Amino acid sequence: MIETTLDIQAIRKDFPILQREVNGKPLVYLDNAATSQTPQQVIDVIVDYYQRYNANIHRGVHTLSQEATDAYEAARQKIQRHFNIRHSREVIFTSGTTHGINLVATGFTSFLKEGDQILVSAMEHHSNIVPWQMLCERTGAILKVIPMDLDGELVIEQYHNLLSERTKLVFCNHVSNALGTINPIEKIIEAAHKVGAAVLIDGAQAAAHIKADLQALDVDFYTVSAHKMCGPTGVGMLYGKEEWLKKLPPYQGGGEMIAEVTFEKTTYADLPHKFEAGTPNICGGIAFGAALDYMNSIGFDAIAQYEDELLQYATEQLLAIDGLKIYGTPAHKTSVISFNIEGAHPYDIGTIVDKLGIAVRTGHHCAQPIMDFYKIPGTVRASFSFYNTREEVDKLVEGVKRARNMLL
Amino acid sequence: MTIKEIQEEIVEEFSMFDDWMQRYEYMIELGKSLPLIEEQYKTDDNLIKGCQSKVWVHAELDGDKLVFTADSDAIITKGIIAILIRAFSDQKPQDIIDADVEFIDEIGLKEHLSPTRANGLVSMIKQLKLYAVAYQTQLK
Numbered sequence: 001m002i003e004t005t006l007d008i009q010a011i012r013k014d015f016p017i018l019q020r021e022v023n024g025k026p027l028v029y030l031d032n033a034a035t036s037q038t039p040q041q042v043i044d045v046i047v048d049y050y051q052r053y054n055a056n057i058h059r060g061v062h063t064l065s066q067e068a069t070d071a072y073e074a075a076r077q078k079i080q081r082h083f084n085i086r087h088s089r090e091v092i093f094t095s096g097t098t099h100g101i102n103l104v105a106t107g108f109t110s111f112l113k114e115g116d117q118i119l120v121s122a123m124e125h126h127s128n129i130v131p132w133q134m135l136c137e138r139t140g141a142i143l144k145v146i147p148m149d150l151d152g153e154l155v156i157e158q159y160h161n162l163l164s165e166r167t168k169l170v171f172c173n174h175v176s177n178a179l180g181t182i183n184p185i186e187k188i189i190e191a192a193h194k195v196g197a198a199v200l201i202d203g204a205q206a207a208a209h210i211k212a213d214l215q216a217l218d219v220d221f222y223t224v225s226a227h228k229m230c231g232p233t234g235v236g237m238l239y240g241k242e243e244w245l246k247k248l249p250p251y252q253g254g255g256e257m258i259a260e261v262t263f264e265k266t267t268y269a270d271l272p273h274k275f276e277a278g279t280p281n282i283c284g285g286i287a288f289g290a291a292l293d294y295m296n297s298i299g300f301d302a303i304a305q306y307e308d309e310l311l312q313y314a315t316e317q318l319l320a321i322d323g324l325k326i327y328g329t330p331a332h333k334t335s336v337i338s339f340n341i342e343g344a345h346p347y348d349i350g351t352i353v354d355k356l357g358i359a360v361r362t363g364h365h366c367a368q369p370i371m372d373f374y375k376i377p378g379t380v381r382a383s384f385s386f387y388n389t390r391e392e393v394d395k396l397v398e399g400v401k402r403a404r405n406m407l408l
Numbered sequence: 409m410t411i412k413e414i415q416e417e418i419v420e421e422f423s424m425f426d427d428w429m430q431r432y433e434y435m436i437e438l439g440k441s442l443p444l445i446e447e448q449y450k451t452d453d454n455l456i457k458g459c460q461s462k463v464w465v466h467a468e469l470d471g472d473k474l475v476f477t478a479d480s481d482a483i484i485t486k487g488i489i490a491i492l493i494r495a496f497s498d499q500k501p502q503d504i505i506d507a508d509v510e511f512i513d514e515i516g517l518k519e520h521l522s523p524t525r526a527n528g529l530v531s532m533i534k535q536l537k538l539y540a541v542a543y544q545t546q547l548k
Contacts, residue, residue, distance in 0.1 A: 023428070345482035347460045352484075355428050363460050377462065377481060406433060407483055 002313065002390050004306040006298065011387050014039040014294075018387060025357030028392045033177055033336050033383035034361055035227045036208055038291075042230060045290040049283040057282055058256060058273070072282050075289030076272070079237050082292045083222070084213040089271040090245060092238040093285050097204040098127040100223030100238030101171075103275060104200050105131035107248035108169060114140030116168045119159070119197075121183065122148040122373065123176040126366040128202055132171060146172070148373065152179040152328035160191060167197040174206035174222075178367040178381065179328025180336030182206070189219050198244065204228055204236075208385065209307060209334045211300040220244050226284065231291035235284030238275070245271050252277040303386045307335040310384045314393045321401055323408075327370075327379055335384035338365070341400070344407040346380045352403040353380075358396055411503055414495050415511040422515035431516055435487030442490040443497070445477040456531045461485045463532060467539035474501050474543050476536060488517065489532055496536050501547060504540035509533055 012018050015037045020027050029037060049071070055064035057072050073088075080088040094100045112118075118132050122145050136143050146159045154172075163170075170192040175182050185201050192199045200221040203212055207224040214222050221244065225236040240248070250257055250268055254277030259267040268274045295303070314337055318324055323342035340346055350362030363378040364371045371378055382396055409417070425431045445454070449466035456463040461482030467474055476497040480486040495511070496504050512529065 345461055345485075347482045348484045352432060355432070378460070406429075406436060 002306065002309040004302065004309065006302050006306055006386065008306075008387065008389055011298065012389075014041065015387055016040060016043070022357040022359070023355050028356075028358040028388075028395050030382040030384060030388065030392070030396060031359045031361050032208070032385040032388075033180075033205060033228070033381065035233065036230050036385055037387070038232065039230055039294050041294050042232070042287050042290045046232065046283055046287050049286055054283070056279055068282055068286075071286045071289075072280075075285045078289040078292050082211065082296065083239060084215050085239055086215055087242060090239055090242050092240065092245070092272045092275045093280050094223070094236045094238050095234050095281065096225040096227070096236035097202055097223045100221075100236060101127060101200065101202065102131050103238055103251040104221050104223075104240070104248070105135045106251055108135055109138050110249060111247075112139040112141045112168055115166060116141040117144050117162075117164070117166045118142070119144050119146055119162055119167055119170045119192075121146045121154055121172040123152065123154070123179060123181060123183075123370055124171075124173060124367065125177050125202070125204075126368065128171060128173060129369070141168070148370075150374075151330050152176065152181045152333075152370075153330040154181075154183055154188075156184065156187060159188065163191055163195050163197070165195055167192065167195050170197050170199045171202070172199075173202040173204070174210070174212065175203075175334050175336075176328070176367075176370075177205045177336075178365040178370050178379070179330070179338055180205075180333040180383075181328055181330040182210070182332040182334060185219070186217060189217060193218070205334065205336075208295070209300075209304055214239055226288035226291055229291055230294055231288040232281075232284045235281045235288050237288070242271065245275070248275075250274050250277070254278040256280070298386065306386055307384055310388060310390070310393060311335040311337070313390060314382065314384065314396070317393060317397045318400065321397065321404065323404070324400070327374055327376070336381060337383075338379040338381045340376060340379050341404050341408075344404060346378045348407050349380050349400060349403045352406060353396070353399040356395070356399045356402070358399045360396070411495055411499055411507040415507075418491060418495065419511050419514045428516070432484065432487075435491070436483050437487075438490040438494075439480075439483045439486030439488075442479065442486050443477045443493065445479045449477070450479060456528070456535050460528060463489060463528065465489070465532070465535055465539070467536075467543065469543055469546070470498070472500055472547060473498050474504060474540055476539070485528065488529060491515070491517075492532055492536060496540075501540040501544035505537060505544060 017037050053064050053067040055068045057069040076088050076091050079091050144162050147155045189199045198220040201219050203222050203224045208229040220241050222239040227233040257269050257274050257277040259269050327338045346362040361381040445464050445466045450464045454464045461480050463480045465478045467476050476493045478489045
């Protein structure tokens with residue numbers, strides 16, 4: 001038995017999708033690191049929005065527009081409270097983490113000059129590498145990589161060696177999507193600030209497991225996606241310290257982000273609207289707030305404790321399979337297991353377990369440099385959420401064994 | 409046999425399986441019997457883009473017929489390419505160009521035509537046909 005204060009069976013009933021079958025088998029959804037499932041409480045909010053008060057925000061005087069605006073701004077405040085952000089104007093709604101990163105990377109074009117340095121960690125998602133490469137191309141800045149070791153942990157001594165007064169920006173994920181490593185971002189932020197560098201942390205993989213206190217972290221920018229934490233796709237948030245957001249130029253031009261427009265000159269709106277050009281994903285933003293309510297009603301401490309138990313159990317069970325190797329064995333990790341079976345291709349394993357109704361991710365997880373580091377084509381990745389059960393872990397283990405027998 | 413006849417034969421073979429398990433086991437067997445590409449041709453040039461696994465295909469003319477060899481690092485992918493090669497190899501380039509590929513659906517590999525996975529299969533078929541077009545030009 002897994003010790004938990006949570007009523008997992010009751011929680012599972014909140015997620016209609018968990019009742020469906022795949023290939024004639026009950027769905028075992030273990031691809032939560034790619035996208036989490038949506039509880040009925042959030043689905044209801046989405047439906048209610050379109051049924052009752054679908055309208056454009058911040059502009060109409062009519063009742064619907066006012067209601068939509070209130071709900072959208074209330075969601076912004078929920079995000080503010082959840083991440084312990086000082087001002088709600090420091091919460092920028094985005095389309096997701098990638099959008100948030102690009103917004104910062106593009107804005108930094110005017111702050112960087114040739115020879116400046118940007119540090120990124122070796123365990124980044126492609127979306128965390130490419131925008132910085134593009135920024136370097138535009139400015140002549142140099143991209144430096146904070147190396148990792150075989151356990152999948154960043155080599156912090158090397159990070160300290162890389163830092164200098166030329167370092168202008170440090171970028172790192174809070175949790176690695178491919179390995180589940182929880183990075184020591186407190187230390188990373190503190191050291192970067194000592195040399196005057198700004199820090200952007202990608203919280204996409206952390207947000208469903210760790211409730212980050214952004215004021216305590218003293219981070220300059222932090223970005224998340226709603227769909228990894230029981231919310232809808234296509235919406236997320238970028239946090240930026242007010243001083244940074246004031247300095248940063250607007251990312252996109254359009255409606256919502258302007259104060260006054262003439263053909264000679266435009267003045268921009270105040271924060272947060274300066275970065276929110278065009279009609280946003282209004283329903284998505286409101287549903288994001290509902291998703292945070294839902295997760296907080298369960299409680300992040302209970303979630304973390306239960307997921308950790310699941311992780312330990314799954315790790316033990318999987319390691320008992322002949323030839324199975326887990327990639328990423330750091331001291332602190334979230335409920336993600338990246339593995340391979342010697343002699344079998346991850347794609348083959350994924351294809352076979354899918355036939356058993358088990359959803360896992362296979363491939364390089366958009367983190368090719370990590371796969372190159374381990375000299376493998378990819379891995380099978382099982383990622384667990386608080387609505388997964390010990391029985392589902394058993395099904396995964398059985399499925400992987402079956403795949404192994406077929407393939408080898 | 410014509411491409412059409414071979415395809416019908418493959419469809420018939422697959423219709424004997426009751427469940428996906430047998431079907432995949434058969435594909436894994438086929439994968440193991442794939443006419444392997446010679447090591448010298450396992451180059452980046454012969455790599456098909458768009459697959460989750462690596463797939464190399466080599467083509468050469470034998471008289472007026474085109475012969476394919478291939479390899480992959482994933483065994484189910486190898487099975488799929490083995491089926492395609494059985495259908496298209498040792499045929500005249502024009503016949504390969506003209507052939508349709510609906511039999512893939514009929515043998516229950518339709519899910520491999522879905523956008524992500526299918527990128528691989530669609531790319532494989534496209535590559536075989538591209539070789540046929542190239543050699544057809546050469547034959548003329």
